[in-house]
Amino acid sequence: MDTHRAIVIGCGGLGSAALYRLATELGPGVLGLEQFELGHSRGASQDHSRIIRLAQHQPQYAALASAAYKAWDEVENESLQQIVTRTGGLVIEDRAARQGTATGSRNIEGYTAMFDRFGYAYELLDADELVARWPQFSASGDVQALYQPESGIVDAARANAVHLALARAHGATVRANTPVRAIRPDGEGVEVVTDERTYRADRVVVAADAWTNQVIAGAGLQLPLTVLREQVTYYSTPHLAEFAPSRFPVFMWHGAHNFYGFPVYGEVATKLGQHMGGEETTADGRSFVPDDVRRERYAAFLDAHVPRFLGPELYSKTCLYTVPPDQNFILDRLPEHPQIVVANGAGHAYKFAALIGSLLADLALDRAPAHPIDAFAIDRPALTDPTFPRSFHV
Structure with missing residues (x-):
């Protein structure tokens, strides 16, 4: 049986970051x-771009935002x-359009409160x-905007590859x-079973996203996770x-x-997506065929509010949120098996991925995390009370 000091299961955004941080301390183990x-x-961490920002609507994330930038700086350095x-x-908040919709939970005052x-x-x-x-936008009336200069793009596919290269x-x-x-x-350890062999590790980090429950079933736990199929479109703007x-x-x-949008980056094209609202699916049963309803919704929004952003569709692609x-x-560590650490990014973690890798290393190595993560505990009511209502942040 191959023995390791730590095994990371899943090498996407969070797993690759954890692998790198653990390797800096444990080396070939x-x-x-x-x-x-x-x-x-097939998962959640592909594609060229994710938004990174200090703008957060909840204190548990605003408290980590600056540290996330520093963690990415360390990887770049x-x-x-x-x-x-x-x-x-x-x-940008279109207050008139939001009235009576399910998107009313996020307003600019909430962001400015965290900034202050x-x-x-x-x-x-x-x-x-x-x-x-920015004359690229078309806006009037009740539209209000909040600008923060540190926001930008974190290159997800490149970051995953860099984390893996540094880990090696x-x-x-x-x-x-x-x-x-x-x-x-x-x-005090864990057996990890694959098709070819069984490994043993002192510590295991599970960063398997939509496959989390399949992986942790042998540890006697299932989490109330919803898998959603989301979608982005690239436009070949002239x-x-x-x-x-x-x-x-x-x-x-x-x-x-x-909606969320990006300048020309990664492809010679702009990119637009919609946060949340995708159909429920499963990790292995999901479709990769883009939804035409969303395509039309995106085009209508852009035609009304950012018309020159549009161009021939380069492609649309899907990804998964596991929420x-x-x-x-x-x-968190599993309460009954603290040698197993579970990570889930809830569909909005990539901006924090470099920092989360460090926090997962802290948990795996039995250290107090360097930043507060009590809100993300695995024994909180949202994960343990079967009657807890779904309340997704849209």
Whole structure:
């Protein structure tokens, strides 16, 4: 039986970050297992871009936002690879369009309250000021915008690859196309069963996202996780200069639906997605065929509010959100088997991934986490009370 000091199951955004942080301390005693090829498109961490921002609506995330930037800086400094691109970022609220919709839980006052509490700089703009500064937008009336200059893009696919490369540089082994069939607590360690062999580890980190419950079943636990199929579209805009990262910020638009958009990055195209609202599915039963209803919704929104962002569709693609009932992260040891750590990003963790890797290493190595993560405990009511209502943050 192959024995390791730590095994990380799942080498996506959170798993690759944890593997790197563990390898910096344990060296060749660390193993990463990925069930598909590295960089696959079946989970939640693929694609070129995710928004990184200090703008958070809840204190448990606002408290981590600045530390997340520092964690990405550490990865960039060691690798000399650029992962974060600062573009500035906008939260735009169309108050008239939001009235009577399910998207009303996030307003600009909530963001500014967190900015003020944690000392982050920002600007408030009315519709005329927004359009004067960024004429790419079409807005009027009750539209209000919040601008924060540190917002930008974290390159998800590149960051995963950098984390894995750095983990290997510190001595870790990474095995792709190696699905884990079971984990079994064994005394103070864990047996990890794959098709080819059984490994043993002192500590295991499960970062399997939509496959979490399949992996942890052998530890006697199932979590109330909802898997959603979400979608983004890339547009081959002919107006490249107007939507270059130096001229156009990442944005979130809270209206009848909550959209998020990117300047030209990764592809020679702009990118738009909708946060939440995708159909429920399963990790293995999901479809990869994009939803035409969303395609039409995206195009209608852009035609009304960012018309030159549009162009011929380059492609649409789907990804998975795996969400607890309260849509908060899960970052914790199993109470009955503390040698097993479980991580879940609730569909909005990538901006924090480099920091979460460090926090998972703290948990796996029996240290107090360097930042507060009590809100993400595995024994909270949202995960233990079967009557706890789903309350997704849209």
